[in-house]
Amino acid sequence: xxxxxxxxxxxxxxxxxxxDISTLELHLQSARNALRDAGLGIEDIDGIAxxxxxxxxxxxxxxxxxxRWVDTTSVGGASFLxxxxxxxxxxxxxxxxxxxxxxxxxxxxxxxxxxxxxAKDSLSGQFEFPFGVLGPPTTFSLPVMRFMKExxxxxxxxxxxxxxxxxxxxxxxxxxxxxxxTVSDVLDSRPVASPLTLLMCCLVTDGGGxxxxxxxxxxxxxGTDHPLVSVLGTGECATTPMISQMADMTRCEQFEVSSRxxxxxxxxxxxxxxxxxxxxxxxxxxxFGLEDMGFVGRGEAxxxxxxxxxxxxxxxxxxxxxxxxxxxxxxxxxxxxxxxxVRQLRGExxxxxxxxxTSLVLGxxxxxxxxxxxxxxxxxxx
Amino acid sequence: xxxxxKFVPQATPETQPYWDGTAARELRIQQCVPEQHTYFYPxxxxxxxxxxxxxxxxxxxxxxxHTYVISxxxxxxxxxxxxxAVVELEEGPRMMTNLVGVEPDPEHLELDMDLVVDFEAxxxxxxxxxxxxxxxxxxx
Numbered sequence: 161x162x163x164x165x166x167x168x169x170x171x172x173x174x175x176x177x178x179x180d181i182s183t184l185e186l187h188l189q190s191a192r193n194a195l196r197d198a199g200l201g202i203e204d205i206d207g208i209a210x211x212x213x214x215x216x217x218x219x220x221x222x223x224x225x226x227x228r229w230v231d232t233t234s235v236g237g238a239s240f241l242x243x244x245x246x247x248x249x250x251x252x253x254x255x256x257x258x259x260x261x262x263x264x265x266x267x268x269x270x271x272x273x274x275x276x277x278x279a280k281d282s283l284s285g286q287f288e289f290p291f292g293v294l295g296p297p298t299t300f301s302l303p304v305m306r307f308m309k310e311x312x313x314x315x316x317x318x319x320x321x322x323x324x325x326x327x328x329x330x331x332x333x334x335x336x337x338x339x340x341x342t343v344s345d346v347l348d349s350r351p352v353a354s355p356l357t358l359l360m361c362c363l364v365t366d367g368g369g370x371x372x373x374x375x376x377x378x379x380x381x382x383g384t385d386h387p388l389v390s391v392l393g394t395g396e397c398a399t400t401p402m403i404s405q406m407a408d409m410t411r412c413e414q415f416e417v418s419s420r421x422x423x424x425x426x427x428x429x430x431x432x433x434x435x436x437x438x439x440x441x442x443x444x445x446x447x448f449g450l451e452d453m454g455f456v457g458r459g460e461a462x463x464x465x466x467x468x469x470x471x472x473x474x475x476x477x478x479x480x481x482x483x484x485x486x487x488x489x490x491x492x493x494x495x496x497x498x499x500x501x502v503r504q505l506r507g508e509x510x511x512x513x514x515x516x517x518t519s520l521v522l523g524x525x526x527x528x529x530x531x532x533x534x535x536x537x538x539x540x541x542x
Numbered sequence: 543x544x545x546x547x548k549f550v551p552q553a554t555p556e557t558q559p560y561w562d563g564t565a566a567r568e569l570r571i572q573q574c575v576p577e578q579h580t581y582f583y584p585x586x587x588x589x590x591x592x593x594x595x596x597x598x599x600x601x602x603x604x605x606x607x608h609t610y611v612i613s614x615x616x617x618x619x620x621x622x623x624x625x626x627a628v629v630e631l632e633e634g635p636r637m638m639t640n641l642v643g644v645e646p647d648p649e650h651l652e653l654d655m656d657l658v659v660d661f662e663a664x665x666x667x668x669x670x671x672x673x674x675x676x677x678x679x680x681x682x
Contacts, residue, residue, distance in 0.1 A: 286551040
């Protein structure tokens with residue numbers, strides 16, 4: 161199979177509170193930045209992928225691209241990992257040569273963003289919304305009590321996830337929150353959806369990011385200023401549209417499935433991974449990810465994080481941009497997890513981990529609804 | 543200050559029997575005829591074996607507290623703190639609900655505690671299932 165690479169990767173100029181930039185413009189700015197990063201022009205792009213809305217047709221038209229391959233997979237914040245996986249297949253099949261994957265979301269300012277849809281006759285409208293759930297904090301949090309009971313994970317260990325990620329974001333000037341915190345700070349922060357407190361919940365920001373995915377052959381023929389990042393393995397999975405219908409509230413089946421397939425494709429095991437990004441909408445999600453992907457055993461993730469293994473200097477550097485808890489979280493965070501993996505593999509990260517040759521990115525979509533996994537590597541991984 | 547009303551669900555043709563059930567203060571769930579797999583939410587084929595030969599049965603209304611959160615955020619019609627829960631019905635399926643008749647305090651909310659269904663009015667003609675501790679049944 162031909163080698164597919166990430167040739168361009170960039171975020172919007174700024175992240176955070178951007179009330180003067182619309183959702184569409186966040187996509188376009190990140191797309192132009194990624195093209196510049198790759199050293200390509202719009203004439204080089206023949207495939208486009210993004211979530212709706214505004215969707216790839218609008219984005220392609222605004223940029224002046226006429227794609228011959230389009231992907232509108234919209235499965236929540238993991239969508240951009242799905243797009244990369246689908247782009248790899250399209251490039252190998254000859255359906256596209258160079259694919260632009262874009263994300264832009266006015267998550268905080270809601271400029272040019274579609275209104276929140278709460279259809280009364282949808283499944284969620286009938287079987288979840290009537291119970292006073294208002295978005296992720298009151299739904300994504302539901303598995304936590306059960307997870308704690310069945311695995312023995314403590315509330316202090318949940319807090320340690322937020323503490324560990326602040327250690328990373330304290331080294332990252334682009335992170336929204338940079339001040340280190342203690343377990344007490346986390347536990348004493350405002351209760352949001354008990355047992356979760358404010359500092360165990362992700363940020364709400366504006367921003368975007370984009371990728372250029374193409375064949376190694378094409379990338380090398382054009383040359384770039386940055387090391388190429390290979391897509392070594394990918395996986396995807398989806399389970400339930402309603403968190404209340406998870407088959408097991410203490411395991412995320414799709415994390416296991418998508419990661420197993422991605423590692424198999426890369427011909428690797430968890431022990432081959434130098435650097436890890438786990439979509440962290442809330443503090444418990446990385447604990448599920450570590451256990452469900454097999455980086456640690458059942459019930460071991462909390463202690464693993466508390467012992468500093470995922471912190472700077474630890475054996476498994478994780479969420480090294482600060483994650484959704486401290487770096488940025490526009491609502492669909494997956495793009496930012498990929499961006500940080502690319503920076504680490506290029507040796508360009510703010511909090512650079514030494515000797516990174518492989519990185520695994522686990523994306524979550526919705527409330528444990530979907531997942532996709534990317535195993536990425538640089539020249540040293542070959 | 544008046545609070546806006548709680549969210550009112552609306553049936554689709556396929557879920558209408560469920561909502562007709564709650565209106566009669568019954569919790570109706572579905573079961574496939576060949577294998578007797580009991581499931582929730584309502585749909586026209588069994589998610590375990592795939593058969594379209596399914597029927598409605600009335601659940602006992604007994605359940606256990608599977609997991610919960612105490613929401614501290616205001617939602618239309620709800621005064622925080624309030625309890626959003628997932629309960630496991632005696633028949634097996636799980637569903638989201640609210641806990642009523644109990645303090646929204648972890649001290650009173652033990653996982654796997656026994657619960658019984660109750661029904662709460664939404665809008666003019668819809669009832670949604672909520673659950674209360676079984677030992678408060680007499681007071682209900």
